[in-house]
Amino acid sequence: MTTTTELNRIALQMVSGGKGILAADESSPTLSKRFQKLGIESTEESRRQWREMLFSAPSLSSYISGTILYDETFNQSFANGKSFPDALIELGILPGIKVDTGAKDFQGFPGETVTEGLDGLGARLENYRSRGARFAKWRAVITIGDNTPTTTALVANAHALARYAKLCQQNDIVPIVEPEVLMNGTHTIQRSFRVTRAALLETFEQLALFDVVLDEMVLKPSMVISGDKSEVRASEEEVAINSVECYRQCVPAAVAGIALLSGGQPDSLATSHLNKMNSLYKNLPWPITFSYGRGLQDEAMSTWLGDPSNATKAQAALLKHAEANFKAARGEL
Numbered sequence: 001m002t003t004t005t006e007l008n009r010i011a012l013q014m015v016s017g018g019k020g021i022l023a024a025d026e027s028s029p030t031l032s033k034r035f036q037k038l039g040i041e042s043t044e045e046s047r048r049q050w051r052e053m054l055f056s057a058p059s060l061s062s063y064i065s066g067t068i069l070y071d072e073t074f075n076q077s078f079a080n081g082k083s084f085p086d087a088l089i090e091l092g093i094l095p096g097i098k099v100d101t102g103a104k105d106f107q108g109f110p111g112e113t114v115t116e117g118l119d120g121l122g123a124r125l126e127n128y129r130s131r132g133a134r135f136a137k138w139r140a141v142i143t144i145g146d147n148t149p150t151t152t153a154l155v156a157n158a159h160a161l162a163r164y165a166k167l168c169q170q171n172d173i174v175p176i177v178e179p180e181v182l183m184n185g186t187h188t189i190q191r192s193f194r195v196t197r198a199a200l201l202e203t204f205e206q207l208a209l210f211d212v213v214l215d216e217m218v219l220k221p222s223m224v225i226s227g228d229k230s231e232v233r234a235s236e237e238e239v240a241i242n243s244v245e246c247y248r249q250c251v252p253a254a255v256a257g258i259a260l261l262s263g264g265q266p267d268s269l270a271t272s273h274l275n276k277m278n279s280l281y282k283n284l285p286w287p288i289t290f291s292y293g294r295g296l297q298d299e300a301m302s303t304w305l306g307d308p309s310n311a312t313k314a315q316a317a318l319l320k321h322a323e324a325n326f327k328a329a330r331g332e333l
Contacts, residue, residue, distance in 0.1 A: 007216040008256065010134050011174045014094060014218055015257025015287045018330040019065040021176075022322070023261075023293035024051055025098035025137065028072055040306035048076045053304060054297070055088060057315035063322035066094035068137050068176070068291070074128065085132030096135040096176070097128045099164070103141040112153040115140050115160055118167075125171040135174040137220070138164040142181045142199050144227065149195060154202045162206035169216055176259065176291070178220035179203045183263050185227035189234040193224045193242050200250035214254035220291050221247070222263050223273055236269075240276035244284070253285035260288065262295035267321055270295040271328050278331030289329040296321045 014021060026034070031050075032042035040046065051073050054060075069084060074097055078087045085095040101117035115138065125136065140157035142149050161177050168175035179199045181192065200221060207214070224242040226234045234242070247258060262270035270292060277288055296318060304314035327333045 007169065007172065007174055007213070010094065011216055011218055011256035014065050014135060014174065015259055015289050016065075018289065018326045019063060020290035020292065020322075020325055020329060021096070021259050022054070022064050022067040022296055023137075023291050024054060024073065024297070025068040025070045026293065027070055027102070034301065035306070038302055038305060040301075044072065044076075046306055047072065049308070050301070050304065050306075051076075051084070052078050053311050053314060054300065054318055055084070055091065055093065057318050060319065060322065061092035063319070063326040064093055066096050066135060068096040068098055070098055074131070074133070083132070089132060094134045095132050096137060097133045098139075099124060099128070099136045100138045103139070106153055106156065109150055109153055111143055111145055111148050112150065113141050113143075114153065114156045118160060118163055121164065122167050122171065125167055125173055129171050129173050133173060135176060135218070136164075136168050137176040137178060139178040139180055142179060142195065144181065144185045144187045144191060144195050149199070154199055155206075158199070158202040158206040161203055162210040162212060165207060165212045165217055166210040169213055174216060174218065175212075176218045176220050177203065177207070178261065179222075180220075180261060180263065181222045183222070183225050183228050183265070186229045186231070187227040188230055188232055189224060189226045189238060189242055192226065193246055196222065196224050197246050197250055200246070204250065204252060214252055215256050217256060219251060219255055219258050220261055221258065222261055223265075225263070225265070225273075228264075236272050236276045237280070239273050240280050243273070244277050244281050244288070247288075248284075251286065255286050257287045257289065259291035262290075262292045264294065267292075267295040267298055271321070271324050271333070274325060275328035275331060275333040278329060279333075282331075287329070290325045292325065296325070
């Protein structure tokens with residue numbers, strides 16, 4: 001049985017020193033859509049090749065502490081026959097696994113969702129842990145609209161996050177707790193602050209009810225940012241100040257760390273926001289680093305295009321963004 005100290009050690013390893021997490025957990029349908037936009041054939045093998053190419057980038061572990069896998073990838077192997085989890089551990093990268101089954105329409109609450117996947121989760125986590133998973137991820141989705149989010153949706157999603165987190169810790173897995181407030185909409189940064197604050201406060205209230213050990217988890221929140229269709233765009237400094245002040249009001253000091261999501265921001269902007277937070281604020285109770293998907297992968301994918309001869313250039317693109325975010329997490333850009 002893994003000790004409390006060991007789960008805390010893993011959680012700290014995920015977020016310390018400027019290293020961040022590569023979110024490579026897109027579902028097969030989602031990844032297929034991204035491939036199709038670039039003219040890449042999407043098959044089980046092409047998706048395997050794409051992810052092996054990413055993970056085997058030279059010295060990736062200098063900037064990336066862990067990577068989140070989708071079930072398909074978790075069950076696949078490198079070309080040499082070594083399973084993805086085992087290969088990642090050998091490369092110095094912690095393997096993680098996305099365990100939710102997606103955000104579904106929240107019946108009776110138009111425009112809102114609740115994330116599913118709790119049925120049988122304990123057994124699935126036990127299986128993933130036995131095959132190498134060291135952490136897991138569950139994403140809740142909160143929308144900002146004229147009548148959303150409702151308190152009911154905030155409570156339902158926070159409750160599911162807490163149940164998931166408790167099950168993870170009972171199965172010797174560090175939970176990444178991800179309450180994402182979508183940036184889609186016309187809302188101001190002030191509205192984003194209020195909704196993000198409400199979502200985080202409810203999340204930590206539910207985590208407390210389930211006795212989730214805070215120094216054995218990582219929080220993956222969205223930044224406090226203007227809606228993507230807002231007429232008033234907040235500056236990088238405003239995003240940094242609003243985000244950090246929101247976290248300071250809501251996130252207990254005991255939490256092992258914060259690994260931000262990019263939420264569909266352009267990769268350079270997500271990096272700049274992270275850098276601004278860490279250059280403006282020192283000696284916070286927890287490190288603020290990154291857990292980006294598209295923010296790390298977009299240029300690599302458009303360079304690779306499914307052609308093995310482009311692998312070296314694609315890996316260079318991934319490493320460029322990984323190094324930039326590593327520096328941003330240290331406030332050194």
